[in-house]
Amino acid sequence: QVQLQESGPGLVKPSQTLSLTCTVSGASINSGGFYWTWIRQPAGKGLEWIGRLFTTGSTNYNPSLKSRVTMSLDTSKSQFSLNLTSVAAADTAVYYCARLLFTFGGVPRYFDFWGQGILVTVSS
Amino acid sequence: DIQMTQSPSSLSASVGDRVTITCRASQTVLTYLNWYQQQPGKAPKVLMYAASTLQSGVPSRFSGSGSGTDFTLTISSLQPEDFATYYCQQSYTTPYTFGQGTKLEIK
Numbered sequence: 168q169v170q171l172q173e174s175g176p177g178l179v180k181p182s183q184t185l186s187l188t189c190t191v192s193g194a195s196i197n198s199g200g201f202y203w204t205w206i207r208q209p210a211g212k213g214l215e216w217i218g219r220l221f222t223t224g225s226t227n228y229n230p231s232l233k234s235r236v237t238m239s240l241d242t243s244k245s246q247f248s249l250n251l252t253s254v255a256a257a258d259t260a261v262y263y264c265a266r267l268l269f270t271f272g273g274v275p276r277y278f279d280f281w282g283q284g285i286l287v288t289v290s291s
Numbered sequence: 292d293i294q295m296t297q298s299p300s301s302l303s304a305s306v307g308d309r310v311t312i313t314c315r316a317s318q319t320v321l322t323y324l325n326w327y328q329q330q331p332g333k334a335p336k337v338l339m340y341a342a343s344t345l346q347s348g349v350p351s352r353f354s355g356s357g358s359g360t361d362f363t364l365t366i367s368s369l370q371p372e373d374f375a376t377y378y379c380q381q382s383y384t385t386p387y388t389f390g391q392g393t394k395l396e397i398k
Contacts, residue, residue: 214335214378216387229386230292263334267382274341276382277325281334 169193171264171282178288179258185251185287189264194280196245197222202267203247204278205238207260215260219267220247254289261286293317293381297390303398308369312393314362314379323383326355326364329376329392338377339364369395 175187189203196203205217218228220238228236237250251258262285265278294317304310314324322342327335337346339355342362352367366373374397379390 213391214380214389216385216389219385219387227385231386265334274322275344276323277337277340277380278327278335279337279346281336284334 169266169280171266171280173262173264173282173285175285175287177286178290179254180291181255181289182253185249185254185258185289187249187262187264187285187287188246189248189282191245191247191266194266196240196247197242200269202269203238203240204265204267205249206263206265206278207258208263208284209257209260217249217251217262256289259287259289292386293320293384293388295379295381295388295390297377297379297393299393300391301394301396303396304369305398306369306371310366310369310395312364312377312379312395314357314364314390316360316362316381319359320381320383322358323381324355324357324362325380325382326353327378327380328373329378331375335378371397 170192172190179185202219202221204219208214218238220226226238235252240247263281265281268279269276296315298313324342326339328338329335338349338353342357343355354365356363374395377393
């Protein structure tokens with residue numbers, strides 16, 4: 168069974184960098200046909216896609232966050248990570264890592280496995 | 292960005308009812324449309340992908356239809372465990388976007 172687990176600090180000060188790691192088990196992070204993604208959800212609100220990372224290291228980010236986001240892969244540890252710089256209160260949310268099953272040129276493409284989520288609060 | 296709009300935003304229904312949730316995209320997403328269910332305090336779980344394909348293990352009372360810009364998720368006979376929030380999501384192009392959610396509550 169594929170499992171994803173987020174880890175990182177639950178509290179980040181304004182203007183600092185939010186850094187999270189997602190550890191993948193039960194699947195190879197090197198497998199083709201998948202992207203590794205981050206999604207966030209402010210309390211009581213909807214879901215926002217942050218970005219995706221392919222096994223080659225190629226990335227795509229949400230333009231709304233692009234200037235502040237970096238994602239990277241550590242295949243030796245079966246982990247991928249998220250860095251979000253210059254955080255503000257609006258970045259307070261539950262952050263999920265998820266696997267995106269991806270078919271090039273067609274369907275299906277959907278988030279098939281998710282982590283449990285980690286609440287990150289931005290506050291001084 | 293492609294905007295996804297769900298209706299209704301909330302819905303009260305009873306066990307055994309048939310309910311339909313609608314999702315409209317601001318431009319065509321062909322059939323790159325997925326549905327997720329989220330229970331309180333939990334991660335979303337995929338119910339339907341490619342507009343009308345039931346994810347393995349999901350009960351057959353769930354069904355989906357549509358293509359282009361208009362999609363529906365139908366639950367044929369509500370069960371107690373179905374009371375949750377439902378999201379549509381387009382995977383046609385990045386940035387991937389979600390609907391605002393439909394909260395299904397017990398009447």
